[in-house]
Amino acid sequence: MRAYLTIPAALLLAGCVTPGQTITVKVPTPVPCVSKDLPPPPPYPDTPAALKAAPDQAEFTRLLAAGWPLRVARLDALESALTICREK
Numbered sequence: 001m002r003a004y005l006t007i008p009a010a011l012l013l014a015g016c017v018t019p020g021q022t023i024t025v026k027v028p029t030p031v032p033c034v035s036k037d038l039p040p041p042p043p044y045p046d047t048p049a050a051l052k053a054a055p056d057q058a059e060f061t062r063l064l065a066a067g068w069p070l071r072v073a074r075l076d077a078l079e080s081a082l083t084i085c086r087e088k
Contacts, residue, residue: 033085037079042070
């Protein structure tokens with residue numbers, strides 16, 4: 001008796017599958033937001049080693065003054081890249 005119930009149930013379940021049906025699954029893939037043309041950071045003159053090796057306060061201040069505009073320019077470039085990333 002059990003075999004008589006199992007066979008129709010199997011046939012009913014087999015009828016639910018339609019061969020050749022394509023299912024599209026969307027999988028998110030990470031995409032780099034920052035473009036490849038963003039230049040690497042410049043060599044900063046006010047590294048900790050250079051500041052430590054400065055012979056006097058005048059050289060120390062000159063190194064800091066030389067590094068400041070480079071850091072500001074780099075920060076501006078990074079900020080614009082982040083703005084573009086946030087808009088995507």
